[in-house]
Amino acid sequence: xxxxxxxxxxxxxxxxxxxxxxxxxxxxxxxxxxxxxxxxxxxxxxxxxxxxxxxxxxxxxxxxxxxxxxxxxxxxxxxxxxxxxxxxxxxxxxxxxxxxxx
Amino acid sequence: xxxxxxxxxxxxxxxxxxxxxxxxxxxxxxxxxxxxxxxxxxxxxxxxxxxxxxxxxxxxxxxxxxxxxxxxxxxxxxxxxxxxxxxxxxxxxxxxxxxxxxxxxxxxxxxxxxxxxxxxxxxxxxxxxxxxxxxxxxxxxxxxxxxxxxxxxxxxxxxxxxxxxxxxxxxxxxxxxxxxxxxxxxxxxxxxxxxxxxxxxxxxxxxxxxx
Numbered sequence: 560x561x562x563x564x565x566x567x568x569x570x571x572x573x574x575x576x577x578x579x580x581x582x583x584x585x586x587x588x589x590x591x592x593x594x595x596x597x598x599x600x601x602x603x604x605x606x607x608x609x610x611x612x613x614x615x616x617x618x619x620x621x622x623x624x625x626x627x628x629x630x631x632x633x634x635x636x637x638x639x640x641x642x643x644x645x646x647x648x649x650x651x652x653x654x655x656x657x658x659x660x661x
Numbered sequence: 662x663x664x665x666x667x668x669x670x671x672x673x674x675x676x677x678x679x680x681x682x683x684x685x686x687x688x689x690x691x692x693x694x695x696x697x698x699x700x701x702x703x704x705x706x707x708x709x710x711x712x713x714x715x716x717x718x719x720x721x722x723x724x725x726x727x728x729x730x731x732x733x734x735x736x737x738x739x740x741x742x743x744x745x746x747x748x749x750x751x752x753x754x755x756x757x758x759x760x761x762x763x764x765x766x767x768x769x770x771x772x773x774x775x776x777x778x779x780x781x782x783x784x785x786x787x788x789x790x791x792x793x794x795x796x797x798x799x800x801x802x803x804x805x806x807x808x809x810x811x812x813x814x815x816x817x818x819x820x821x822x823x824x825x826x827x828x829x830x831x832x833x834x835x836x837x838x839x840x841x842x843x844x845x846x847x848x849x850x851x852x853x854x855x856x857x858x859x860x861x862x863x864x865x866x867x868x869x870x871x872x
Contacts, residue, residue, distance in 0.1 A: 565679070572674055576686045583690030587761030594757025598693060633759050648683070654676045 562650070568616045569647045573601055574609050578644050581619060581636035589622070589635035610634060618643055692870075694758065696766075696820060699866045705809065706859030713802065713852035720798070720845050728794050728844075729801075765819060772815060776808040798844030806855050807836035824869050828862050 569578055576599050584590060590598075596606050613619040618640030623632045636644075674682075716729045784801055792800075810832030817826035832855060839850035 565676075570674060570679065572678075572682055575674075575679060575682050579683050579686035580690045583687060583694055584758065585694075585760075585762040588758055588763070589760045591757040591759065597757075598689065631759075635760070651676055651679055651683070655680060658676065 563653065565650055565654070566643055566647050568612060568618065569643060571609070573599060573605065574613060577606075577609055577613065578618060578636065578640060581634060582641060582644050584635070589633040592621075592632040592634060595634055613640070616640075616643070695870065697866065697870070698816075698825060699863050702859045702863035702866065706856050706863060708856075709806070709859060710852050710856030713848045713856065716802065717845065717848035717852060720848060723845070726795050726798065726844050728798050729848075769812075769815060769819060773808070773812045776812065777805065780804045780808055795844040799840050799847050802844075802847040802851055803836045803840040806832050806839065806851050809855075810834075810836060824862065824865075828858060831858050 569575055577595065580595065580598055581590060592603075592606070596603060599606065601609070610619060610621060614621060616639075617637060619634055619636055621632055621634050623630060625631055719730050720726065720728065783804070784797060787797055787800060810829045812829075813825050813832065814829030816822065817829055835851065835854040835858070839847045839854065842850045
């Protein structure tokens with residue numbers, strides 16, 4: 560991926576929402592799967608699909624605590640995910656600037 | 662939601678659309694993750710205004726001063742309820758958020774409980790040491806406001822919230838000034854200067870959150 564290219568892992572509406580939402584958490588924080596689902600508005604299956612792609616890229620981590628009805632899956636953005644979002648934002652800004660009429 | 666549309670795969674997203682999705686997601690997350698103190702402000706405000714107001718009505722005109730009646734119990738209950746409600750509101754705001762800041766909020770809520778507990782212990786110690794009923798009367802009215810002020814000052818330090826910082830400083834000043842009003846006046850000053858400050862904060866909080 561070149562410096563002027565938008566990261567294809569992030570450049571999808573749902574994944575962009577996920578990454579931006581997780582990046583808004585405080586340092587060292589995580590978000591429960593159900594709350595993330597509520598905020599993004601995806602079905603559990605779709606959310607899992609997107610999270611898997613982000614996890615494969617090393618942008619998010621998921622952790623499952625407990626078992627049975629008390630099980631809680633939490634999702635957090637990684638440092639690499641933060642850096643990827645910053646890069647994505649910078650490229651997006653450049654593209655928006657260059658698209659504006661002089 | 663349609664599953665195939667929901668995955669977003671194959672959806673062509675131009676840069677304008679990406680920028681607006683980012684902005685919308687950022688704004689929403691900012692709103693959802695930001696802690697609202699409004700409910701706790703209302704409860705504290707009413708507890709002070711009604712609880713302290715009732716105490717003042719009970720003790721005014723006492724000759725000699727012998728302190729509040731069972732209304733003291735009612736006021737303490739109101740304050741305790743206020744604290745519990747504040748904790749519940751915080752818990753709701755952090756719903757779904759785990760990790761460092763959730764732990765920070767729990768410790769912060771604990772500081773209020775510990776502060777109020779310590780205050781009651783001190784009151785007992787003052788009584789045991791032979792403090793007059795008037796001295797204890799001043800202490801039992803001013804100390805909870807001092808504890809609340811320090812609680813909100815700590816809150817503002819944790820979440821860098823300047824209006825809450827102002828409230829904390831105001832409450833500490835009210836506690837100190839009210840104590841000078843004596844064992845009767847302390848209740849009236851606390852009810853008005855403390856209670857109304859909380860209610861004012863509750864009224865302006867939505868506006869401050871938007872600003």
